[in-house]
Amino acid sequence: MKERTNLRNQRYGEILVVKGGPWNFTATVYNTVGLNDCPEAAWKKLDAKALKKELGAKMVLLNGPRYFMMDSNALKNPGGVSTFDGLQARRLATVDITLPDMLRGRSKPYTGNTVNRTTRYVYKAGRPVYELVSPKGDVYVMQSYSLQVDPTLTAADLPNLGKKLKLPKGWQYRTVTPKEDLVLTTSGTATVLQDELLNSYQKK
Numbered sequence: 155m156k157e158r159t160n161l162r163n164q165r166y167g168e169i170l171v172v173k174g175g176p177w178n179f180t181a182t183v184y185n186t187v188g189l190n191d192c193p194e195a196a197w198k199k200l201d202a203k204a205l206k207k208e209l210g211a212k213m214v215l216l217n218g219p220r221y222f223m224m225d226s227n228a229l230k231n232p233g234g235v236s237t238f239d240g241l242q243a244r245r246l247a248t249v250d251i252t253l254p255d256m257l258r259g260r261s262k263p264y265t266g267n268t269v270n271r272t273t274r275y276v277y278k279a280g281r282p283v284y285e286l287v288s289p290k291g292d293v294y295v296m297q298s299y300s301l302q303v304d305p306t307l308t309a310a311d312l313p314n315l316g317k318k319l320k321l322p323k324g325w326q327y328r329t330v331t332p333k334e335d336l337v338l339t340t341s342g343t344a345t346v347l348q349d350e351l352l353n354s355y356q357k358k
Contacts, residue, residue, distance in 0.1 A: 155229060155273075156229070157226055157227070158188060158226060158227055161187075161225060161226055162223060162225050163222065163223075163309050164187070165191045165192050165220070166187045166192050166219070166222065167192035167197050167217065167218030167219050167220065167241075167243070168184065168185050168220070168243070169183075169184045169200070169205070169214065169215075169216060169217070170183055170184075170214065170216075171184070171205075171211045171214055172213040172214065172215065173211055173212055174212065176253070177252075177253050178251070179212060179251040180248050181215065181249040181251050182245060182247075182248050183217075183247040183249060183269075184238070184244060184246070185243055186218075186242065186243045187222075187244070187246075188244065189242040189243065190241070192219050192241075194219075196241045197218060202214040202215065204239075205239070217300075217302075221299050221301075221309065222297070223296045223298055223299065223312075224338075225277055226275075226276045227273060231272070232245065232246055247270055247271035248271075249267060249269050249270070251267075260352070261347070263347075263350045264288075264321075264325060264347055264348075265347055266346065266347045266357065267347065269343065269345075269346050270343055272341055275297065275337070275338040276337050277295070277335065277338075278335055280332075280333075281331070282313065282331055283295060283329070283331070283336060284296040284329055285327070285328050286325060286349070286355050287325065289323070292357060294345075294357050294358070295338060295357075295358060296312070296353060296354070296355050297355060297356050298353065298354045299312065299354075300348075300351060300353050300354070302351075303350070303352050304351055313329050315327060315351075315353075318351070319350065338356055338358060344356055344357070
């Protein structure tokens with residue numbers, strides 16, 4: 155797997171092309187990482203409805219701009235590069251989407267979703283890591299924060315993000331500083347959820 159380094163706080167965007175139905179759908183995820191930094195002008199130019207028609211999709215979702223929170227990552231068998239109205243993005247994964255999520259236009263906050271990919275994420279020792287902990291004790295590590303709901307959000311806001319989140323009963327948001335590198339690996343599938351601000355977390 156090819157490793158990408160120095161990713162922390164690097165800007166990117168994702169285009170999700172959704173096909174399938176009528177009850178279950180699959181989104182192919184295209185990511186700008188390694189190709190460009192999701193330039194604001196190019197991102198704002200994207201028209202989800204026009205792309206949906208052009209690609210023959212059930213829906214196109216624009217997931218970004220976002221900023222990575224891991225320090226490096228590696229992905230097995232990344233796909234080819236496509237161009238969306240001038241913006242290049244590489245096929246990285248697929249996501250299973252249910253009909254309720256399709257109707258909602260996004261996944262339900264604090265609910266895990268299956269992402270089909272084999273990856274290795276590294277969070278370096280001594281650097282802050284932001285986590286959600288479920289009532290069952292499951293730990294989800296922030297992999298990226300989003301500007302979609304709160305365009306003013308920055309990395310400096312993350313230590314106190316728990317005060318802004320409307321956490322479900324029994325959930326916790328916390329900051330940890332690992333003494334050793336934190337390494338998250340997935341083999342085929344990952345469980346990912348989002349908070350109501352669309353920040354993304356991967357299950358440990």
